[in-house]
Amino acid sequence: MSSDLHPPLEPYEHGLLPTGDGNLLYWEACGNPHGKPALVVHGGPGSGCNTTVRRLFDPERYRTILFDQRGSGRSRPHASEPDTSLEHNTTGHLIADMELLRVHLGIDNWLLYGGSWGSTLILAYAQAHPERVTEIILDAVTTTRRSETDWLYRGVGRFFPREWERFLAGAPGTAPDGDLVGAYARLVNDPDPEVRLKATADWCAWEDAVLSGETGGDSAPFGDRPPAAKLALVRICSHYFAHGAWLEEGQLLREAHRLADIPGVLVHGRLDLSSPLDTAWELHKAWPGSELHVVENGGHLATSASRKHVLAALERFAGR
Numbered sequence: 001m002s003s004d005l006h007p008p009l010e011p012y013e014h015g016l017l018p019t020g021d022g023n024l025l026y027w028e029a030c031g032n033p034h035g036k037p038a039l040v041v042h043g044g045p046g047s048g049c050n051t052t053v054r055r056l057f058d059p060e061r062y063r064t065i066l067f068d069q070r071g072s073g074r075s076r077p078h079a080s081e082p083d084t085s086l087e088h089n090t091t092g093h094l095i096a097d098m099e100l101l102r103v104h105l106g107i108d109n110w111l112l113y114g115g116s117w118g119s120t121l122i123l124a125y126a127q128a129h130p131e132r133v134t135e136i137i138l139d140a141v142t143t144t145r146r147s148e149t150d151w152l153y154r155g156v157g158r159f160f161p162r163e164w165e166r167f168l169a170g171a172p173g174t175a176p177d178g179d180l181v182g183a184y185a186r187l188v189n190d191p192d193p194e195v196r197l198k199a200t201a202d203w204c205a206w207e208d209a210v211l212s213g214e215t216g217g218d219s220a221p222f223g224d225r226p227p228a229a230k231l232a233l234v235r236i237c238s239h240y241f242a243h244g245a246w247l248e249e250g251q252l253l254r255e256a257h258r259l260a261d262i263p264g265v266l267v268h269g270r271l272d273l274s275s276p277l278d279t280a281w282e283l284h285k286a287w288p289g290s291e292l293h294v295v296e297n298g299g300h301l302a303t304s305a306s307r308k309h310v311l312a313a314l315e316r317f318a319g320r
Helices: 051-056 091-104 119-128 145-152 161-167 180-187 195-214 226-242 278-286 304-318
Strands: 012-019 024-031 036-042 064-066 110-116 134-143 264-269 293-294
Touching: 012 091, 024 091, 024 161, 024 195, 024 278, 036 119, 036 304, 051 064, 064 091, 091 278, 110 119, 110 304, 119 134, 134 278, 134 304, 161 195, 161 293, 180 195, 180 226, 195 226, 264 278, 264 304, 278 293
Parallel strands: 036 064, 036 110, 110 134, 134 264, 264 293
Antiparallel strands: 012 024, 024 064
16 A cells, blocks of 8 residues: 555444435544545445545544445445436435535535546536535546547547447447447346346446556456446446436536636546546636646556645645
């Protein structure tokens, strides 16, 4: 484990928060109960919390809150169960959940940190509730435009033609220019468990292929997950991406002016094939006063170089 992180720590409290519609959100608090409140918003969507992220925050200065978004991690019901409905699992529901958690914990406003899908959700929340956000730190920036989703599940295939053809073949009957994400969303909700398992494996294999230049084949960030976690992740991912995350195309960039009074730090790898740098650049231009740090040899996954920028921002904002 990298020596630039703070020592491992465990939560000083945790719980399951009822949302009022049958969901229970897992949350935990770490560090100093009287410290600066900070919320970690995980990626995926549907990946659940990575507890290593606790170690980014100085436990003497931050009250760090982590939560598992609906259907993922330790929240219940879990999306790996085929009878768990995703009807009430949308971006709007997640924004409301974040507000519910803030009120439950008695927090007036908080710093937000997250990456990949987490950056999309943070931007959507902050634009809806700018008065509740003190600072924002994003890495591997995405806004989940349909054009970004089309790149990840079609366009980047020009770098991995064999793997993309296998991904396309996993959704029989789908044309190369067809709705591949929507096809997978249907497959992972098929009544036949074998169909669901194969679609999940095919989706994860594609995601890992896109990341293979960063992992060198030493790990499979998607395929190495436990079976239930993979099922939930793919079900939720395909559900969100097939619906454009219930956002108007370009909405988060158009509304970035709403963040003008919120200090923002964007960290993005120049070699990120999953989420090319242009999205972070467009957001930086649209967000008055934001900072963009480009990690020259970085990709989509966190590295010591990208973590250095995140830690520096957290140090700077700790006493603000």
